[in-house]
Amino acid sequence: MRAVAALAACVAFANAQTFDMDMILAAEPVPTPSIPVVYITGDAPSTTASATTVSYVETQAAASVSLEVAAAASSTALAKRAVSTCVPQPTGISHNSSPDTASAFLADAYYSSVASAALTPAGYVNTFTNLQASNNAYGYMGYQLLSSYDTQLCSQECDKVNGCLSFNIYFERDPSVDPNDSSCSNPASVTQIKCVMWGGPTLKSNALNAGQWRNKFQVVIAGSNGYVNKTIDPAPGYDQPIDLGDATINAPLDCSGHDTFMQSKFFTSGPFDANLCAAACSAQNVYNLAHPPAEGKPKTCQFFTTYLLYKDGVAQRQTCSLYTMAWNSTYNTNKGYYYGQSHYTVGYSFAFSNTTNPGAPYAACGSSSSSTVVSSTAKASSTAVSASSTTLSTATATPTALLPDTSCNNAGLQFAYYPGLASTQWDFNSPNYGLDAENYKTVTPNYTGVTNFIGGFAWNTYHQSSSIYSSTRPFDHEKMILNHRGYFFAPTSGDYTFSIPTCDDAAFFWLGDMAYSGFNEFNYLLLDNQANGTQSATVTLTAGKYYPIRLIYGNVGGGPGSLYFQITQGNKVAADWSSTVSPYFVQKSCDGTTAPAYAAFGQET
Structure with missing residues (x-):
């Protein structure tokens, strides 16, 4: 794609927009959730852990950004218990594969037929269907055990959880008793239906969990479907979000030769939340205005992009990039790069422009360039809000129409x-x-x-x-x-x-x-x-x-x-x-x- 990236206009780009690898490597890793396959333990045999949710409050998260308090990564892993052995587990649904083996479960057409026939809930888009793996997405928000493969019910559970943006529903082969002893190391199986909620997108690319071993019992997955909410919440004080897809803005210097990029912020805990970036934008403005430079005027944040940064396909963190002025999708060219043997890429990327002040060049520019507001009535994406959007772009008029070279039989x-x-x-x-x-x-x-x-x-x-x-x-x-x-x-x-x-x-x-x-x-x-x-x-x-x-x-x-x-x-x-x-x-x-x-x-x- 290097040749295609070169199609962008030949302008000077600020080096600061390349990924800050020192910050990336120093940041806390995204917490790895532990979604249980054993729901009742010897410590609490009367309690069934058939559901759990992760609490998230936007105002508290945003306040922590303004105060520059690092968000503490919370682990949802259940503590290992071994007070009793072979504790019976929830019975699951009535269907069981025969013979009772992992391979028979994976070959059972029942699961694929149910998953393929599942309806897409209103307000969601189906991102994949009938995989034999579950998601390891960004921002684990909890799970529910369901009595039926009900995508509508699962979406309702997601809607109840603050910060939930997507869900993964699937059949799972689980042990009928906790296989924590040699006397029950490979028990009979039960089939559970899981509704797992995430604060980032559930995609085919992050459906990487094909199961696990519990002692000699093999846990496997079938009929796995993913659904992502079509909307992303707007940030107060900003225009409706613009969907940038799997790239982010690589802005040029403005027409006066000044860098519009300010800095980046990283977040590794909680769900994907554009309000974190808006809070960072506002906090930076408060600081810069209170501490103006010795020469010139202070820079203020009027535009930001936010996206999930992936390392070799696995979400690492939410990134916010702050700018002094808005840029349109012509400059949406940064898809990532290699660092050593690792491939860093961009996904679930959006741009937000200040509603009252989208920013302007640092200094007045000549008449050859003019700031032009360009509006779009398109629905930017099935994951973006359907609404008109306004972004700032720079265009230079050229009086003579050009034609492409078609001497190599390349027309059409x-x-x-x-x-x-x-x-x-x-x-x-x-x-x-x-x-x-x-x-x-x-x-x-x-x-x-x-x-x-x-x-x-x-x-x-x-x-x-x-x-x-x-x-x-x-x-x-x-x-x-x-x-x-x-x-x-x-x-x-x-x-x-x-x-x-x-x-x-x-x-x-x-x-x-x-x-x-x-x-x-x-x-x-x-x-x-x-x-x-x-x-x-x-x-x-x-x-x-x-x-x-x-x-x-x-x-x-x-x-x-x-x-x-x-x-x-x-x-x-x-x-x-x-x-x-x-x-x-x-x-x-x-x-x-x-x-x-x-x-x-x-x-x-």
Whole structure:
């Protein structure tokens, strides 16, 4: 991805924004929760530990930040007890696998069928389905034993817990008695249903717990589903959060040559909470205003980003980066890097801009640059609040329109057609209608081709077939997927509006690095479905730059379907769904490095 990262504007970036490895390595580790598989012990045989929750109070946590008091990591591990042996455990649900072995449990189709049929609760998005592992996510918030595989009930339990952002529900093979003695080292099993709550996202990438051994008894997991709340709470005094996906802002110096980055703060205990960053922002302002520099004016925090920092896929801490002014998603390019043999990456990333004062350059700038407010009416992500947002960007007008080099047979966008649905399940209650875009990274398409526009088709009947784009081959529209990808070459600098005027059933659109690699159901720029009407977002682009784009459309419910897409700059159309060729779509740059070719369909990451 180095070549793709180089597509950003050639401006000076502050070195301070690179991860501070000294602080990262010195910080306390995230507490590792101990989620029990033995619920009754000899110390308290009459008490069933069938549930536990972790208390969290935002005001107390924020106050501790303002006072610079380090949050004490609290362990939820249960103390080891061995007063009695072979204590009977809760009986679990009525279903048991036969024979009573771990391998039979994992092969039992009952668990997968229940998990696959589970409904997505209102207000949540399904992040993975039917895994044989549970999550080790960020911010353990407790668990509940359930009598049935009830995702709605589990979501209600999560909603009751302050700070709970997601949950993991699964079947677990547990011992019928505590196997803490040689006389009961491998007892008969019981099947429990666990609802485990987390203060960070439950994702396929952090579903790493495949079970454990308790003496000679093997604990295993099946039918594991993950669900993340679609909303993140706003921070008082700040605009609605902007979803940055799996990257964070790497801001340039402002137009007067001053660094807008102030510092970073780390948190390793409690749930993911943007209010911690807001408190850090305010506390820094109080200190800086009370201790002004000998020369110049004090810097104040008006914008912050917050994200989970991962080390080799495991959440390490919540990070807050403080800035003197707001930056838009054009600069959302920092996805992490390697330190020694470890890979540090970013996830669950958001940006917050001060509502009354989004900040400004340190000093007045010349007329060649102007501060422009750009607004987006798009829903930034299925994990972000659906609302208009305002960010500050810098744009320079260029009078002459540029054209990309198309001398290497690179004009147009690549598209791939998939008949049926790879693993997508129709879900009318989900904003994406069940379209799992990430699955199509590794699915080999039935057909590929090139097109100079996106969409422009509609049909009103079931089981209809017709040609699509330049192909003369008839394609069955029933539950089909179309994956479009390539680059948009900005002919002039300015604000471009990307729009999906209508779509039936659902479509994702990505712009930037995540369109090239790493796209998923959380880091999109636009998500539209048949109930939403026009979805659009305005982004400031630089003339002569190639911007990776991707649009995945799905007629996931079958029957009638449609898709329309366009790009405009003011009252000028740069690309739309008509048959008119857009000269600004290319598959790659002719030098092969400025805008590198995409990986083959079915082999993407």
